[in-house]
Amino acid sequence: MTQRPQPDDRFRTRTLRRWYAVAWVALGLCPPAVSTLHHGGPTRYWSLALLAVIALCYTAVAALPGNPVLRPHAFLGVLVLGFGALALVRGDGAALLIVSLPQFWFLARSPRYAIALSGAAAAATVAGIVRHQSWRVEEFSTGNIVFAVIGYTASVLLGLGVVRIVEQSDERARRLGSELADAQLRLAEAHRLQGATEERERLAREIHDTLAQGFASIVVLAEAARSGLDTDPARSARQLLSIEHTARENLAEARVLVGSAPRSGVALGSVAATLRRTLDRFAEDTGLTVTAELPDVACDQPTRIALLRCTQESLANVRKHAAASAVEVVLSSSADGVELEITDDGRGFVVEDSHGFGLNGMRNRLAELGGALTVTSSLGDGTRVLAVIPTSSEV
Structure with missing residues (x-):
């Protein structure tokens, strides 16, 4: 080159x-x-x-x-x-x-x-x-003759020295140009790999928060419906209906993930109403006591999605791990942002020993919006999950 x-x-x-x-x-x-x-x-x-x-x-x-x-x-x-x-x-x-x-x-x-x-x-x-x-x-x-010969000799030596310096400079410039081109190619490849990694992580988080949670709910409901077919047919019928609704929601989320439906997968509307439907479904499926304080908080669509996903993940953890009898959900807003607090009276756990995908997924999702997740728990004392998201200027 x-x-x-x-x-x-x-x-x-x-x-x-x-x-x-x-x-x-x-x-x-x-x-x-x-x-x-x-x-x-x-x-x-x-x-x-x-x-x-x-x-x-x-x-x-x-x-x-x-x-x-x-x-x-x-x-x-x-x-x-x-x-x-x-x-x-x-x-x-x-x-x-x-x-x-x-x-x-x-x-x-x-x-x-x-x-x-x-x-x-x-x-x-x-x-x-x-x-x-x-x-x-x-x-x-002989004065002019001597000066002419000395001048010519000096010009040859000086000219060759300058040419050598210029050639070395050009060679160094070519080498640096080649190294720069290689570095740019490596940087572009690194950006491509980073983008692919980030996209895989996003898809994994979306699958975990939607499809995986839905399938887990279907499994639990199917087991409960099967065991109650003879003793409580009416309850089994309701559980089958809940399975149908969950399957339809999973189908809708799958269409979102493959790009054949709107990106968010969450209908526009009040975040309080969205969370209320999720909590009602959870209470109906599990039989746990759910109390909620859900004022009509104004927030944008990304914030609504994040709050919904945090609620779904927290409720899924309660269902699978907590052995709780009651869950309390409080939604509030302030000048600094929106807060969602989810508390259960279950068995609790040691937060430092937990490295599950769900908690990390919630932290990463909130971090993308400038928010933070705080989990407080200890053995025998239940769990408190606090999600804080700064208020967006565009709601």
Whole structure:
């Protein structure tokens, strides 16, 4: 995967090149142009003409759109010829060559071309200086030649070092990009697995709170109806009717779970009326004494469902485990939320030793609404279940 330059990187590169262009004109072209004014005759005109050609070619490359490979390399060819010609005319040019060496690394298509073309420019400059000074043996000096060679050598070493740093940076960026892509894939997979786990937990809780409780009620009622067929046919008939109602409710809940019925499975209406029907059915099925204080509390549908499920789970636990004779249910509301308290006089249990699915399911259901479940019990003292749900702003 190729790492594309980011917008900030391109902006920094353009800014760097613009500042270099200013420095190149100020320190590379202007000094020889100014010094040329002190020369007379053909030297002045040839020097100014060559400098003007170099400046115009650079302007064409920098300002005019075109082939991104041919134009820069054509300009570098002009630099090679121009430096050689200027050195031949003036007898110097090491300073202009050194200032211009970054051009080859900026514009060449690869480090190999940069080294070759800048070497050609250095060779042309040295050759021009030697040829010019050979005409004036008395003025022969090696200063410009030495500086030209040292500048070229330093530019090669520095350029290769910068290229190496850039390649390492690109490789690191590619590696980090690959690691980031892998991390994103792993994160997406983790989110998918987490979503699947949460959905399984939700379905398990819904099945436990609806279908499982319904089937448990059907089993208990069927056993009671069978045992009373000969002794109390009327009661057995009522129990069979209750079995039919429970089975129909389970069928409706099953349709909700498979998505062929409305999601909630609980009809809209008063939470007090919904709880009253549940308590009446429980009292009829079990024969326990049920007292209830159920004012008409206003709450939204999710809160009604949570309160109903907590009531159903608590009553199921009373039926299966408590061996109680009486159950009391109190529904109340305050400025902070809705409270549901369910108390029985059964055998009780040690709360810390209980790790059943039902209590955890109630806690999780209430936690999704920002509520909390408190269970208080001890052996022989009955059980108190308190569900608290904050009041929603939308009722």
